[in-house]
Amino acid sequence: MQDYIVQMNQICKSFPGVKALENVSFDLKAGEVMALLGENGAGKSTLVKILSGVYTKDKGEITVFNELIHNMTQKIANEKGIAIIHQELNMCQHLTVAQNIFLGREPVKYGLIDNKRMNKDSRAILEKLGVSIDPETITGSLQVSKQQMVEIAKALSIDAKVLIMDEPTSALTSREIDELFNIIRNLKSSGCGIVYISHRLEELTNIADRVTIMRDGQFITSGSYKDFTMDQIIAHMVGREIKEKYPHVDCEVGEVVFEVKNINAGRMVRNVSFNIRKGELVGIAGLMGAGRTETTRAIFGADPKENGQIFLNGKEIKINNPKNAIAAGIVLAPENRKTDGLCIKLPVRENISLPNLDIISNKAGVVKLKNDYKMSEKAVQDINIKLPTVDVNAENLSGGNQQKVVVGKWLSGNSKMVMFDEPTRGIDVAAKVEIYHLMNKLKREGIGCLFVSSELPEIIGVADRIIVMCDGRITGELSRNEATQEKVLTLATRFENKISN
Numbered sequence: 431m432q433d434y435i436v437q438m439n440q441i442c443k444s445f446p447g448v449k450a451l452e453n454v455s456f457d458l459k460a461g462e463v464m465a466l467l468g469e470n471g472a473g474k475s476t477l478v479k480i481l482s483g484v485y486t487k488d489k490g491e492i493t494v495f496n497e498l499i500h501n502m503t504q505k506i507a508n509e510k511g512i513a514i515i516h517q518e519l520n521m522c523q524h525l526t527v528a529q530n531i532f533l534g535r536e537p538v539k540y541g542l543i544d545n546k547r548m549n550k551d552s553r554a555i556l557e558k559l560g561v562s563i564d565p566e567t568i569t570g571s572l573q574v575s576k577q578q579m580v581e582i583a584k585a586l587s588i589d590a591k592v593l594i595m596d597e598p599t600s601a602l603t604s605r606e607i608d609e610l611f612n613i614i615r616n617l618k619s620s621g622c623g624i625v626y627i628s629h630r631l632e633e634l635t636n637i638a639d640r641v642t643i644m645r646d647g648q649f650i651t652s653g654s655y656k657d658f659t660m661d662q663i664i665a666h667m668v669g670r671e672i673k674e675k676y677p678h679v680d681c682e683v684g685e686v687v688f689e690v691k692n693i694n695a696g697r698m699v700r701n702v703s704f705n706i707r708k709g710e711l712v713g714i715a716g717l718m719g720a721g722r723t724e725t726t727r728a729i730f731g732a733d734p735k736e737n738g739q740i741f742l743n744g745k746e747i748k749i750n751n752p753k754n755a756i757a758a759g760i761v762l763a764p765e766n767r768k769t770d771g772l773c774i775k776l777p778v779r780e781n782i783s784l785p786n787l788d789i790i791s792n793k794a795g796v797v798k799l800k801n802d803y804k805m806s807e808k809a810v811q812d813i814n815i816k817l818p819t820v821d822v823n824a825e826n827l828s829g830g831n832q833q834k835v836v837v838g839k840w841l842s843g844n845s846k847m848v849m850f851d852e853p854t855r856g857i858d859v860a861a862k863v864e865i866y867h868l869m870n871k872l873k874r875e876g877i878g879c880l881f882v883s884s885e886l887p888e889i890i891g892v893a894d895r896i897i898v899m900c901d902g903r904i905t906g907e908l909s910r911n912e913a914t915q916e917k918v919l920t921l922a923t924r925f926e927n928k929i930s931n
């Protein structure tokens with residue numbers, strides 16, 4: 431019998447108003463990948479934070495390498511070789527990559543930090559990961575996916591025996607994901623046990639040995655991955671069957687609601703033109719770095735445009751900043767919830783009402799608290815955000831529920847054109863379906879609806895029309911009937927060779 435290297439028994443943990451974990455048991459063997467699955471707010475991150483000493487459990491037992499640990503702290507976890515890659519990036523933005531990797535464990539020479547060694551060792555780890563990042567770069571200047579790789583490098587640098595990955599791939603490119611899976615296979619063969627949390631269930635085929643499924647803070651089941659079908663896994667996670675993963679409704683297509691003509695904004699948005707008709711849900715597909723986010727930001731006025739025109743219901747609108755866009759009813763739910771999408775220190779209620787103050791205020795411009803509560807509670811109900819009260823700070827929500835707030839705040843107002851940038855990132859299967867229903871609802875109401883997505887099955891499944899971008903340009907358009915993964919990918923890689931030159 432293979433030995434367990436981690437055993438967690440009957441773990442309980444409560445936060446004010448929330449029972450995050452109730453008698454949850456979990457175990458991990460050496461050399462295996464254990465996928466930890468569950469809906470948003472199921473308690474996955476809380477469980478692994480307890481294992482890595484970030485949170486203290488209220489009750490229960492933790493045994494690591496056959497030793498009962500009464501008070502797990504981050505220091506003990508480190509000593510035992512437990513490393514965690516957090517769901518939300520945890521880098522000190524102003525420090526260099528090497529300083530982040532060795533934070534708190536800096537090599538010392540003659541009583542001073544040995545920067546030379548730190549940079550050299552960091553370079554070696556990054557090379558092993560197959561990423562070209564200079565260890566002396568300031569971390570904050572890196573793209574999110576690169577920062578994620580630094581986070582992974584940091585975990586690997588402590589020579590982990592138990593490596594916890596909380597949604598490591600949500601911001602990675604497909605090439606980086608392949609690299610990561612290679613690393614995971616190498617770690618496995620060296621005997622490292624890996625806890626893998628992800629909402630990208632299709633990834634599991636490549637790496638999962640066993641699964642543990644949680645729901646509402648409780649352990650539901652665990653077992654060998656190959657003994658479950660995907661539908662069974664989803665049913666255990668959600669508590670019911672999901673029949674239609676990509677709901678689509680056919681609406682009568684009417685006149686053009688929204689149009690952009692020849693927008694240029696830096697290298698990543700070149701001569702972009704497209705339109706959206708009434709009753710249509712339009713998706714923008716492309717590989718990471720294709721200029722999709724930059725396009726939505728340029729339209730929204732978050733980045734400057736060199737030229738181009740924007741029309742809403744046939745009328746030209748001048749957008750120089752997000753304020754102009756919001757005033758016109760054109761809104762953006764951005765991809766990075768922590769930095770762009772939320773005020774994480776504010777309650778959910780205020781996050782939802784901030785862009786809608788005009789609706790909830792009286793004639794004198796004073797916010798009516800009753801309306802404020804009504805609006806946020808409705809949003810919470812509409813998209814099923816899991817929280818104890820709307821007064822809880824956004825930072826205390828689980829990752830996926832934070833994402834729902836980002837989306838929810840724009841649905842409460844008088845938006846006429848809504849752009850979603852990766853709206854389902856980090857969101858569980860059931861919540862994804864809810865977001866698709868919401869987009870369908872907007873489309874039925876005649877509101878322009880555009881969404882950027884890196885998940886091909888999703889974009890092919892729910893969009894009426896797909897615009898494909900590559901290297902800052904639109905390379906083609908496919909109707910719902912003609913779209914296939916191959917066709918989208920061909921358009922999405924049209925300039926690939928040129929880019930790598």
Ligand SMILES: Nc1ncnc2c1ncn2[C@@H]1O[C@H](COP(=O)(O)OP(=O)(O)OP(=O)(O)O)[C@@H](O)[C@H]1O
Nearest residue numbers: 445450470471472473474475476826827828829830
């Ligand atoms: N620091 C905290 N303060 C208050 N409540 C918290 C805190 N951390 C987590 N919670 C609550 O505990 C519950 C479990 O959250 P957790 O982050 O573990 O979920 P999760 O399974 O990781 O979800 P996701 O897939 O969205 O990341 C949620 O209801 C969340 O709001």
Ligand SMILES: [Mg+2]
Nearest residue numbers: 475517828829
């Ligand atoms: Mg989580």
